[in-house]
Amino acid sequence: MENDFVKELGYFGFTMRLKRINDMLIQEGRKLYKELGVDIEPNWYVIFELLKVHQRLSITEIANRLLLAHPSVITITNKMIKAGYLESGTDKNDNRVRVLKLTEKARKKLPAYEKIWKSGEKGIARAFEDKDALGFLDLMEKTFGQNGFVKLTLDEYRKDQN
Template structure:
């Protein structure tokens, strides 16, 4: 109903109205829209994957085997976030684990034969998704560079540090 009213111009988008104060919520809303639409695409095509799994597939294709910590560091994701993704992928038969020879506490992850077989099926969807993203960003040719600059600034000093400095 809300979207219908927005499309008819009958309701203001409050997050846009809030400008900078609404930024994190707008980014979350955008992320959720892309995430849920991608999930819906995969489900409609009978693919048993989730939107962010391609990152793990790609990492393990490139590196053959990695630990959770190595993946988290490479992606700059939290350790628990990577664990969550990997558990689901393992449950679906895409990830194999074995103990690290030098440290038995570590698990080394690799793609299973099922994963290698299915990548050929998934790859056209990932490539089409990349093209769709390019199309969406066509009117914002510097978006990726600007996003990188924002990420760099937050790596230098996070939001909490910057806010406390302003107080």
């Protein structure tokens, strides 16, 4: 792309480029679902799959298993509840804890959705067939998980102050 200011920023534009890729994939996912007549959002698949395996989970358990922020999980799951894919109840041992599970509608549609997701997975694999994209993502998560952006930035900032 010509005149890509964010790309010109090098590492300073790193997070913006990740955001652009994410936005592009979400937008493309929406186009795909619209074309196929599917009434779900691109980031719902992971909740479907997680609850397929674990049946009932609290918001906190979902957030912890996906390593997502609690508010992000609430936003996604509230939309899924509104669309009729999740039902909310309370934990048997603690009425304050909200527990989610797939609805009958979700269980019926899941096999068709999984075919779409499998095709999407194959499409992404084909796009990166000779590259280790997943390995690079693992490296990024490990690096930022161990060192953290704040620590890395403060280390560099303090070096520059001396």
